[in-house]
Amino acid sequence: MQTNASRRAFLSALAAGTGGLVLGGSALPQLPQGLPSRALRQDPFALGIASGDPTPDGVVLWTRLALDPTSPDGLGGMPSRPVDLQWQVAAxxxxSSVVKSGTVTAxxxxxxxVHVEVDGLGPGREYFYRFRADGHLSDTGRTRTAPTAMSPLRFVVAACAHWEHGYYTxxxxxxxxxxxxxxxxxxxIYEYQPQGYTALGGAVREHAGNKCQTLADYRVRHAQYKTDRDLQAAHLAAPWLVAxxxxxxxxNWAGPVSSTDAPGFQERRAYAFQAYYENMPLRRASVPDGASIRINRRVQWGPMAEFHLLDxxxxxxxxxxxxxxxxGCDERLDSGRTILGAAQHRWLLDGLTASQARWNLIGQQVxxxxxxxxxxxGTELNMDSWDGYPAERARLLEGIRGSGAANPVVLTGDAHMHHAADLKPDFDDPDSPKVAVELVTSSISSDGDGYRDQARVAExxxxxxxxxYIDQRRGFIVCxxxxxxMRAEFRTLDYISRRGAPAKVSARFTVPTGHAQLNA
Structure with a gap:
């Protein structure tokens, strides 16, 4: 178990921008000898390291090597040969207490x-991990396995980080x-060409490369984002669940349909999915199959919580x-319209029906x-959100109600504004029952500094x-x-057009167990 002193040391390293770099302790396995001319001449860990999708006995460890992250060919300036990496997990x-180690080839x-699926770890434990390649040592990351016993959980919800719109404070x-x-x-990431999507106040930095269309384009964009040390710090601090x-x-793409009617969209999807997998701490179950990828999945956090991640x-x-x-968009009212697809809709309700968790957390995008x-x-609604699919939403919420799942809470991104809402099958009926709570996170940086238009919020x-609750400033949710x-703190930053803003608590809500409603 980590001591308070050692936790403070880790956080001090993060605050100093070192990413928790640790050089002492047990030596990593010896590197192969006899290939000095082929060794990497500079640090290849410019994109950081990460962990994700924890289980009671393991976690995914990730890194991607790059010498020149935004090299136009998308290969990060790396030599055209495999590179062996050594990895370690320690208590x-x-x-000083290495519990797992091995070698993986990039x-x-x-x-x-690389994606290392480590197993054989203890449940509900904190661990530290690192990589080494050709004599270069990565930063040290902190991760955690899922518990098997009932225990409290503290997690953060985040989304939407446009590189040009602000710093990643x-x-x-x-x-x-x-x-x-x-x-x-x-x-x-955002796929636009430089200055292709402007925010109020303008850009604080610029996208590298072109509008993302080819595999190289997507690889370059992911690499550029990954070079940000604030983003790297967030990955180093905890395992992530991503969708x-x-x-x-x-x-605003939709299934097989490009929002711009551009030709070759299936090929573009395949490129984007490959680059996404290459840059995220995902398990082999999410390896893309051409223009499709499995991202909806369940992650159990002991008897306390089950995360149902949607696509x-x-x-x-x-x-x-x-x-x-x-x-007046009658098309949206068609009862056959779907945002989840029939199979995923059933998958979610079946999982909720079977769930024994105290809290059921449904992570989704809009x-x-x-x-x-x-x-x-009259009304004015966003067709890209669930308002464009109200019949399926009503069926889903009735299904959640009928599933018997304990304490359903929907976690949402996309909106670039904090929201806290009660969910019910018929929003136009004051007597429609409250089925679940929705917590919507604002963006990390998208749309720039944000603003505080209290009159518009009141409307x-x-x-x-x-x-x-609605807040147009940037931020995240601590749960x-x-x-x-469940306690939810909505945190906001007053600015991101320059670095250093504190994250203030702008609103607090509780959801008592057994009551699908928000309490301020």
């Missing part, structure tokens, strides 16, 4: 990325929270009414609660009485689970 950050065909603040888990719900939204491929892009019908934010943008009579809350309640 302490000094690596190959050019996967952009020199929020990621640094996430690392400082010492979460046991980070849940990232999409838009990890993509639209910008990892193309804005709201690959299986959805095209957005109604040409994807407009408008009123706003599930109805949100009317128009003040006064939105009047039009949407099931929504309790704490116990047997008795």
């Amino acid at each position: 302490d950050e000094g690596f 190959r050019p065909s996967s952009a020199h990325s 929020a990621y640094r603040r996430i690392a400082e929270q010492e979460p046991e888990l980070v849940v990232h719900l999409g838009d990890y 993509f939204d639209d910008h990892e491929i193309e804005n 709201t892009r690959q299986f959805r019908d095209d957005q109604a009414c040409e994807d407009g934010d408008r009123s 706003l599930m609660a109805q949100r009317d943008y128009r003040s006064g009579p 939105l809350l009047r039009e949407n009485p099931h929504i309790s 704490r689970l116990s047997e008795e309640e």
Whole structure:
């Protein structure tokens, strides 16, 4: 078990920008000799390291080697040969107690990325890990296995990090929270060409390369984002659960349909999925098969929580009414329209019915609660959200209610605004029962500094009485689970156009167990 002193030392290293680099302790396995002319001449760990998808006995360890991260060919300036890496997992950050180690090969065909599925670890334990390649040592990361006994859980919800729109201070603040888990719900990268999507206040930095269309384009974009030390710090602090939204491929894509009607979209999807897998701490079950990838999955956190991660892009019908934010769109009301696809819809409800967890956390990408943008009579809705698929939403919420699953909570990204809402099958009926709670995280950086238009927020809350809180500033959510309640803290940063903003608590809510409603 890590001591408070050693935890403080790890966090001090993060704050200093070293990423928890540890050079002492047990030596890593000896490197092969006799190939000095082929050795890497500089540090290949420019993209950091990460862990993810913990189980009671293991976790995924990830890294991708790069000497020149934004090299236009997408191969990071690496030589066109395999590179052997040594990895270690230890019970302490000094690596005096190494519990697992091994060697893995990074190959050019996967952009020199590796995914190590470590097993044989103890449940509910904190561990430290690192890699070594050709004499170069990575930073040290902290990870954790899932427990088997009932125990509290502290996790963070995050989404939407446009490189050009602001600095990633929020990621640094996430690392400082010492979460046991980070849940990232999409838009990890943005696919636009430089200055292709501008924010109020302009760009603070610029995308490398072109609009993402080829495999090289997506690899370059992921690599550029991964060079950010604040993002690296958030990965070093805890294991992540990740799921993509639209910008990892193309804005507002829907199943096989490109939002721009561009030719060759299936090929583009295949490129994007390959690059996504190469750059995320995912298990082999998510290795892409051409233009498809399995991202919906369940992660158990002992008897306390079960995470049901959804995919709201690959299986959805095209957005109604040409994807407009408008009123009077009868097409959206078609009872056969789906955002999940029939198989995933059944998968979710079957899993909820079988769940024995105290809390059932449904991680997904787009706003599930109805949100009317128009003040006064009539409605104005977002066709890319669940408002474009209201019949399936009503069926799903009725299914969640009928599943008997304990304490369902929907975790959502995409909106670039914090929301806290009650979910019910019919939002236009005041007597419709509350089925679940939805917590929507604002963005890490997308849309720039944000703003505090209290008058506009008041209008939105009047039009949407099931929504309790909205905030347009950047931020993330810190959640704490116990047997008795869930506590959610919405944290916001006043600016990201320059570095150093603190993350303030802007709102707090509790959800008592057995009560599908928000308490301020």
